[in-house]
Amino acid sequence: MAVRFLLWFYVGFVLVSFASSLWLLLSSVLTVTPISLPYWLLYTPGNIVAAGVVVAALMLVLYAYLGVVLVLGKLSRGFVPIIMVIAFVIGFALLLARLAIPALIMIIIAYVMLIGAYAVLISVATTRASKALWGVATIILTLIPPILVGGGLAVIYYVKYMAIIEQATAIMASAVEAWKLGVGGG
Amino acid sequence: MIVLILAITSVIIIIANSIYAIPSLVTYSSIGRFGEVGYYASQPMPNVPPGLLVRVFLINGSVVEPVRAFIDVYANAPSGIVHVSMGYSLTLTVPFSNANWQYVIGRWASLGIPFSDYETSMLIFITYVRGNESWIVPLVIPYNVGWVIKNSRYIVVDALINVNELRPNEVVPAMPGITSVNLQIPSNHSDYTTYNCNLNAPNHRQKTTFKPEIACLGFNGSLPTAWVTWDKDVVQRDQGVEFQLIAGFVGMNRWNAMAAGYGDIGTSYSAEENWALGFYPVVFGSEVAQFGPAYWVTQPGSVYWYYGGATWAIVNYTVWFVNSSMGTYHLGNATVFEVLCVPPNDHYIGMVLDYGNGSVSLLYYLASKHYLEYPSSIVNYAAFIYTGQEYLYQCNGLVINASTPWGTVYVMPPGVETAYGLSPAQLGTTLTSLSLGSGGLGMPPPQTSTSVASTYIEIGGITDGVNLYVSVVDVSGVYGLPTYVFILNATNFYGNPTTYTCKYGKVTQIG
Numbered sequence: 155m156a157v158r159f160l161l162w163f164y165v166g167f168v169l170v171s172f173a174s175s176l177w178l179l180l181s182s183v184l185t186v187t188p189i190s191l192p193y194w195l196l197y198t199p200g201n202i203v204a205a206g207v208v209v210a211a212l213m214l215v216l217y218a219y220l221g222v223v224l225v226l227g228k229l230s231r232g233f234v235p236i237i238m239v240i241a242f243v244i245g246f247a248l249l250l251a252r253l254a255i256p257a258l259i260m261i262i263i264a265y266v267m268l269i270g271a272y273a274v275l276i277s278v279a280t281t282r283a284s285k286a287l288w289g290v291a292t293i294i295l296t297l298i299p300p301i302l303v304g305g306g307l308a309v310i311y312y313v314k315y316m317a318i319i320e321q322a323t324a325i326m327a328s329a330v331e332a333w334k335l336g337v338g339g340g
Numbered sequence: 341m342i343v344l345i346l347a348i349t350s351v352i353i354i355i356a357n358s359i360y361a362i363p364s365l366v367t368y369s370s371i372g373r374f375g376e377v378g379y380y381a382s383q384p385m386p387n388v389p390p391g392l393l394v395r396v397f398l399i400n401g402s403v404v405e406p407v408r409a410f411i412d413v414y415a416n417a418p419s420g421i422v423h424v425s426m427g428y429s430l431t432l433t434v435p436f437s438n439a440n441w442q443y444v445i446g447r448w449a450s451l452g453i454p455f456s457d458y459e460t461s462m463l464i465f466i467t468y469v470r471g472n473e474s475w476i477v478p479l480v481i482p483y484n485v486g487w488v489i490k491n492s493r494y495i496v497v498d499a500l501i502n503v504n505e506l507r508p509n510e511v512v513p514a515m516p517g518i519t520s521v522n523l524q525i526p527s528n529h530s531d532y533t534t535y536n537c538n539l540n541a542p543n544h545r546q547k548t549t550f551k552p553e554i555a556c557l558g559f560n561g562s563l564p565t566a567w568v569t570w571d572k573d574v575v576q577r578d579q580g581v582e583f584q585l586i587a588g589f590v591g592m593n594r595w596n597a598m599a600a601g602y603g604d605i606g607t608s609y610s611a612e613e614n615w616a617l618g619f620y621p622v623v624f625g626s627e628v629a630q631f632g633p634a635y636w637v638t639q640p641g642s643v644y645w646y647y648g649g650a651t652w653a654i655v656n657y658t659v660w661f662v663n664s665s666m667g668t669y670h671l672g673n674a675t676v677f678e679v680l681c682v683p684p685n686d687h688y689i690g691m692v693l694d695y696g697n698g699s700v701s702l703l704y705y706l707a708s709k710h711y712l713e714y715p716s717s718i719v720n721y722a723a724f725i726y727t728g729q730e731y732l733y734q735c736n737g738l739v740i741n742a743s744t745p746w747g748t749v750y751v752m753p754p755g756v757e758t759a760y761g762l763s764p765a766q767l768g769t770t771l772t773s774l775s776l777g778s779g780g781l782g783m784p785p786p787q788t789s790t791s792v793a794s795t796y797i798e799i800g801g802i803t804d805g806v807n808l809y810v811s812v813v814d815v816s817g818v819y820g821l822p823t824y825v826f827i828l829n830a831t832n833f834y835g836n837p838t839t840y841t842c843k844y845g846k847v848t849q850i851g
Contacts (some may be wrong), residue, residue: 163341175353182363186380186494188433192395193404196498198378199368207785224801246480318358328345334345 159223164332166216171325174209181205191316215237217271224274231274236269269295272324279327281334287327294320343485354829363494364526371606373505376481380494380565388787391435392481392495396466399502406430407470407501409548410659415444416461416480416608418451418681419651420537421556422463423545431848440541453684455486458611463597463678466499467550467659467671474507474671474828475501478657480597480606480678490847507601509672516551516668525557531646531698532561536666537653537680549663550671562692562699563652563682564588565645566795568622569700573830577809579624584798586618586748586828587645591791596820597678600711604820608678615685617645623801641695648690651680655712675711678818703819713818715825719813720753721833724802737834742798749800753812795824809833 165288178197185197194201218233224232245260272292279285294316354364368375384390398407411432415419423850424440425432448460459482466477466482487493494673525534537558568589574581585720585839597608619633624644626634635643639669658673707711722734732739732750739752811827811834827834 163467168343168347168350170561178357179353179362180387182357182382183366184394185378186363186382186385188393190406190430192406193393193498196395196496197363197365198376198382198498199365202365262426277423297404315358316407318354325347325350329344332343333341 158335159227160220161332161335163216163220163223164328164335165317166219167213168325168332169213170209170216171321171328176204177205178187209240214242220271220275224278229278231277234267234274235271238264238271241267259299265299275327279331281330284330285333287323287330291323291327294323344846345800355384356797366493371481372604373500373501373502374477374602374605376498377481377730378496378498379483380496381492382494384491388494389435389437389782390423390487390491391433391438391441392462392483392496392497393434393498394464394466394497396430396468396499396501396681398468399500400504403499403502407468409466409499409501410548410552411499412465412467412552412657412659413552414465414554414655415422415441415465416463416678416680417444417447417539419447419535419560419574420539420680421463421493421554421655422540423537423554425445426545426552427549428550430549434602436491439543441488443542446489447483449489451516451683453683455489455556456485456612457684459607460656460681461535461607461608461678463604463655463676464497464499465552465657465659466501468501468503469511469661469671470503472511474511474731475503475508475674476603476657476659477501477506478597478599478602478674478676479551480608480676481810482607482610490810499697511661511669511671514660514670515669516553516658516670525702526697529697529702531692532559532702534559537651537655549661550662551662553658553660557654557656557782558680559652559654559699559702561650562644562646562648562690563616563650563679564646564699564703564821564823565689566642567642567694567700567795568826568828569642570637570639570640570828571626571830574808574828575624575637577830578828579626579804579807580625580803581799581801581808582621583800583828584618584621585645585795586798587642587823588616588618589791589793591611592795593682593791593822597676597684598712598818598820599677600675602674603816604677608820609681609683611684613685615689617689617691620691621800634692635693637693639695641693642698642700643691643693644698644700645689645691646699647682647685648823650682653680654679654706677706677712680822681768707818715813715815715818715827717814717817718811718834719814719824720835721837722750722752722810723833724750724799724806724808724810726802726806727803744800748802750802751796751798752810755798797826807831811835 181195181197184191218239221232221236241260241264245257245264248257248260269292272288272295276285276288279288298313298316301309357364360381361383363382366379368378372669386572394411395407396409397404408430412426412430413434415424422440422444424438425434437554442761460482464481468475468569479499481497499796526645535558538556566585568585592610593613594610597606599605623634623636625636625638626639640714659671661669661671677851701718707714721735722739737748741748742751761808807830809829809832813825815825816822
């Protein structure tokens with residue numbers, strides 16, 4: 155059954171999150187420590203963006219895997235994360251080509267699909283705890299754009315904290331699912 | 341189980357970053373092509389006291405690598421500079437508890453200005469030697485006095501020595517003191533006083549094989565905030581023409597340090613400003629009239645609005661290598677022009693004429709001596725030429741005319757500069773980073789400060805025979821003063837430009 159294969163999505167989600175936060179910890183602490191470091195290890199916006207791109211790429215691979223597993227399992231809702239990944243990739247490409255408006259349109263489509271992907275994850279979650287955690291993450295993900303557009307830069311700090319809670323709940327939801335499926339599935 | 345542990349660890353790290361339990365990037369800025377500075381908010385880390393950390397990187401083509409260099413750090417005080425620390429290494433750390441830095445912080449605190457209203461800076465010179473060549477990078481790193489007192493920031497400077505872009509100095513055998521530059525300025529001056537601004541530190545510098553020398557010439561007096569300069573032809577040919585210089589500013593004003601041959605090397609002082617100046621006419625005449633609240637000018641010169649009681653400095657830095665067995669060498673020198681302190685402007689702002697002995701003349705003098713450059717970034721031109729009919733030529737930008745109780749005046753530039761908006765691209769990347777998890781990596785949020793500045797000139801009294809060419813010049817790139825300047829000539833635009841676009845003839849016919 156497709157659920158068995160979903161385990162690897164959840165494990166991957168937790169591992170990528172762990173790797174990025176470990177980089178965050180190491181890079182930020184080492185940067186303020188008076189020891190010689192290679193430039194690429196410094197906690198600077200350029201390196202943060204580079205790390206962010208790697209994390210985003212890995213996440214997109216995971217969502218693509220999620221979509222394929224669901225579609226192969228005869229769940230057509232698996233097309234939602236697949237469309238999200240395609241839209242994000244096109245949006246990034248347009249952004250690199252400096253076509254801001256088409257890029258924004260694609261990223262908005264991708265964002266809506268990401269919310270949809272979270273809804274899909276709720277629907278396939280096997281525990282109440284993970285359903286609730288994905289639910290909180292979905293609500294926050296839905297609220298962020300209107301708050302950001304309405305409040306602009308004045309609310310950027312609130313949005314940042316909301317995004318942190320969203321990430322934390324998504325990571326924990328994945329961990330709970332991975333744990334449950336890992337134990338249940340042997 | 342392992343997955344759960346990893347997940348909980350990730351969440352703890354993300355939360356620790358957001359509440360500044362571990363270093364979190366708050367702001368980050370580039371300093372010209374010579375460096376970058378990041379400000380990290382954090383609880384003090386064990387064995388890593390908060391303060392300044394300088395790292396040196398050598399850029400050679402696409403290779404960026406840490407490199408050993410002589411790092412020399414000074415703190416800007418309200419009236420001068422104080423040596424803080426130095427060393428020859430890959431990195432240099434200066435904790436906030438450094439006695440010399442604390443001494444400077446005491447000087448700032450004694451001014452009684454709220455810390456949130458201004459930022460001062462550190463002045464850093466980095467000297468990299470390879471073979472018989474050396475490269476000196478001067479950097480100015482802004483910081484808030486409150487951070488030092490609260491021990492609440494890590495200031496990390498990455499100095500970038502690009503050996504392919506920066507001009508090297510020749511390392512030559514020479515004894516200290518022989519080639520240091522003599523900072524002479526005109527003896528005849530009235531709007532400022534000069535003094536030695538190399539202040540003694542409580543802790544004297546340790547002896548190393550690198551021997552830096554500082555000559556610091558301090559200025560105390562009227563710091564120009566906007567000005568108009570005219571030549572002698574204007575006084576002769578445009579008598580009766582009058583103008584008003586009007587300027588306003590709300591927000592954080594930044595004065596950038598300039599280094600000869602390098603350009604902008606970072607903000608040396610910034611302060612909250614809120615003022616509106618104007619409505620004081622200046623009239624070109626053959627003699628000084630004794631009536632009206634106007635300045636009558638009869639000779640070439642400038643008129644400027646100023647901040648009174650400000651301090652600024654020319655710092656000449658020379659560094660030597662002194663070794664009993666290898667000999668003594670002159671490694672190079674650098675000259676920095678920087679604003680040290682501008683008192684809160686409520687009571688200290690005014691306008692003054694400068695016929696060669698004021699602060700504007702000083703800036704032009706320093707340009708003539710190559711400590712600074714002459715302004716060249718011209719943003720707008722307009723010409724008023726009256727030959728039977730009155731014509732206004734608008735070049736590179738707009739001029740508007742307005743009817744006032746005292747006649748028609750022409751305003752240039754008519755626009756008001758302001759800023760801030762979130763572009764679609766910025767919004768897109770912000771949402772993307774938030775949704776895919778890059779937000780949790782600790783990207784600093786966009787800066788939210790807004791400032792509104794306007795500087796313009798109103799010109800009236802355009803009558804038969806007038807030939808007036810007005811050039812609007814952005815001087816921030818050469819003097820580091822955040823302002824526009826108006827240069828008036830009677831025969832051509834400033835600098836005799838060959839390429840500018842005017843709406844010839846068509847322009848508003850105004851007679």
